[in-house]
Amino acid sequence: MGYKSILRSVGTVVRQAERESIRRQKELVKRQIANSKMQELEQAAYDVEVYENYIDRLTSLHKDCISNYNWHEIIKKKAPVEPEKKVKREMESRLIVENYKPTFFDRIFKQEEKKRNKLLEILQKSIGDDKTEYEQLIDTYNVDLNEYNELMNLANGINKGDISVYKKAIEEFEPLSEISEIGSELGFKFSTKDRINIVMTTHDSKIVPKEAKSLLKSGKLTIKELSIGKYNEIYQDYVCSSALRVAREIFGLLPVEEIIVTSKSRILNKTTGKLEDQPILSVRFVRETMNNINFSDIDPSDSMTNFVHNMGFKKSQGMSPVDELNFA
DSSP, X not given: OXXXXXXXXXXXXXXXXXXXXXHHHHHHHHHHHHTTTOOHHHHHHHHHHHHHHHHHHHHOGGGOOOOOOOHHHHTTOOOOXXXXXXXXXXXXXXXXXXXXXXXXXXXXXXXXHHHHHHHHHHHHHHHHHHHHHHHHHHHHHHHXXXXXXXXXXXXXXXXXXXXXXXXXXXXXXXXXXXXXXXXSEEEEEEEETTEEEEEEEOOOGGGSOSEEEEEOTTSOEEEEEOOHHHHHHHHHHHXXXXXXXXXHHHHHHSOOSEEEEEEEEEEEETTTTEEEEEEEEEEEEEHHHHHTOOTTSOOTTGXXXXXXXXXXXXXXXXXXXXXXXXXX
């Protein structure tokens, strides 16, 4: 059955509907393939949609949450049942052999032995088919049983607050592996069974395009350089949205109560004059508070006021280095 099948069967994995920006991105890709020879105005409208969709994706990461595991329900899942050996084909063929009665013409043309041997061949094939089917069922059962036992060990450890099992769960399920916009690295440090400190390396400000695309009244494409303030605001929203998404995924995977997420990015160290990975956001997320937030309608940067956090930001200068929070 496998991990995912077991989890689906107890209703503990909830993949929320893809956020609109992701659905829109897929539609745009299909349109590009279908309309490789767009007219100028169609191409202009398409280019603006792609640009707006990209910005929306960057700043709405927090709206999705794939992980939502109820480990107390998972532990109640019953083990797979060992298959019974069935001999349906054999019994049907054996019955035909036992009930075979040679006809008058079978005797006249001496076909009795030939037909009986043919029926016996069919019987042997039926026995082999039953055996093959049973062996395949046993192989599937053994795989399912091994995965079930592994999952139960995982669930037991998580329910007991075993930090080593927490780490294993993160490695097994990789809740953030498919989110390329999040960044390149994630480091986890467990203070207690209820607290995790996460350091993430987000993409630097180059992830935000410096030019904005829009349409003139005539329908033609215009490209203008983003103002410094708007550029910095988009990047701030991206960083905060990434941090929220990381926290949501880990809260969904593990029964922890508090998570500190520290986002680092390569920015200029004014004391050395070199680009270095430095903290630009450090926020202490609390499960209870997170549960009371409507993530569909928040501004990711403004939402940081719901939590203890360190974040330095000025529209004219962007994000600046801050101190990392810690549970002490």
